Amino acid sequence: MFQSLTGAVELGLMYALLALGVYITFRILDFPDLTVDGSFATGGAIAAVMISHGYEAWIATLAAFAGGLAAGACTGLLHTKGKINGLLSGILMMIALYSINIRIMGKPNVSLINADTLFSPIDSVTWKYILVLAIVVFAIKLLLDAFLHTDKGLALRATGDNNRMIRSFGGNTDNATILGISLSNGLVAISGALIAQDSGFADVTMGVGMIVIGLASVIIGEAILGTRGVFWTTFAVVIGSIVYRIVLALAYRAEWLKLKSTDLKLITALIVIVALVIPTIRRHYKQKSNARKRTAELAVSARGKGGI
Amino acid sequence: MLELNHVSKLFNPGTPDEKIALIDIQLKLNPGDFVTVIGSNGAGKSTLMNIISGVLKPDLGDVKIGGTSISHLPEFQRSRWIGRVFQDPMAGTAPTMTIEENLAMAYRRGKPRGLSWGVSAARRKLFREQLQRLGLGLENRLKAKVGLLSGGERQALSLLMATFTKPDILLLDEHTAALDPARAELITRLTESIVREMKLTTLMVTHNMEQAIRLGNRLIMMDKGRIILDIPENRKRDLTVPQLLAEFERISGHKLADDRVVLG
Ligand SMILES: Nc1ncnc2c1ncn2[C@@H]1O[C@H](COP(=O)(O)OP(=O)(O)OP(=O)(O)O)[C@@H](O)[C@H]1O
Ligand SMILES: [Mg+2]
16 A cells, blocks of 8 residues: 555656646646647657667756657747647647657667666665655756746746737747747656656657646646645646546555556546536536525515515 | 828728728827827727737838837837737736736836846835835735736736836827726826826827827827827817817718717
């Protein structure tokens, strides 16, 4: 039990970068970017290929980041300069990346068994593993927070919030959009690189459904911790990613559920659906009960005055 | 300061919906001019503002600021010279960001945006001083999200954001029209004092006739895409609302039709 929980925390931390990436596009830029499924595998592919060719693991991870940046920039360009619908831009890049990822690896998957990864030096001690991951993830989170409070970062946030306003103050919304999507996919690619190193292989299908997993983390985090400012929300997103993994781990442990590992994507989709639907339903009932209360009040006061 | 030469704009050219929005507009604003603009619905007032700010490109003609043509520049590059307040109080600010963050973005109007802190201690001090001028107590709410402010407060903030970096041209398109009379009056007063204090070259569209006469040193009347009357300061001083309406009717041949018109 304990082991599966620490495993979940580890995974949650590695996927937290994916979630932060999705947070940048979906929440900050208000841009539903589906490139993620491709760029996650791109990150894994680049890292795996480089490491298996003898490069230092951290150089390989940085290269994965660069690959993600480039993929995101392409999506951004398609959308802003090519005027292609946002969803479609992402889907086009996702499909293109499928082939590109196979090109990068030279085959559909690459094994990292016995290779020196980022985790090799700390592999055997769980608490060290978690500590190092946590430090890295929070350092990246803090860097992202800092960036979002610079002049450039403010313009990026305003682009998603009110692009007419920021243009009227000289902000180049096209560039901000490209930068945001690029940064997002860079983080996603690092996440892919970490997962590849942790699991000992990269596979061209490893990115399938990542967009929904990222979204689930964002939604769960926001639901638990709320959204007070950037600093708090990025924290919530990281926590959301960890909680998501813990929930999954618990679901798998409940034997009466008879879950198979291939049910993962279904469960994820269900979590996102529930998280999206509950607030809507709650709002609906709240409005209804408010309306009923208010009408009752009016009816009573009307009767009090002798009626209409 | 601002110059429009033979500017024309058609919407949906060559279709049954063809609409002449501006036709051969000639307009020159001298530095420090505060020009009010009135006209019927659909006269082309907003189109004129959009052409100056670069939201729309003219089909013919040229826009110059300080003697150089800016016709080829996109909207975001023109904002180096131009400050704007929109009619919609939601349009001029970013609602999920704080008051100080909004001011920080306005502070960098037309300048490169790098990796320095948006809200540094020095800037925050400046923002607080500037907000005090509004007299709304916003200087004590620097970290409040702008989405929580009332329409009037947001419009006052928009006005401050558009002006405190001293733009060469200030464009106001019915920026009080969406507010209730008391708040509209507040924003009008602020506009007047800011423009006077900073000697901003201003073009202000209004549907309030009394205001159009009272404010500024020049009044322009538009109808069907043309500037039909340009009243200089000496004549404007003694003008009354009935005279203005009569003048409009005489030149255009019809009554001033504006669904939002306020006579004063
Ligand atoms: N995007 C557009 N597409 C087609 N026609 C347009 C467009 N924008 C404006 N028009 C038309 O151009 C003409 C001028 O419009 P404009 O908005 O400049 O008028 P206005 O003087 O600002 O009027 P109002 O007092 O109602 O704000 C109108 O007939 C309008 O219907
Ligand atoms: Mg208008």
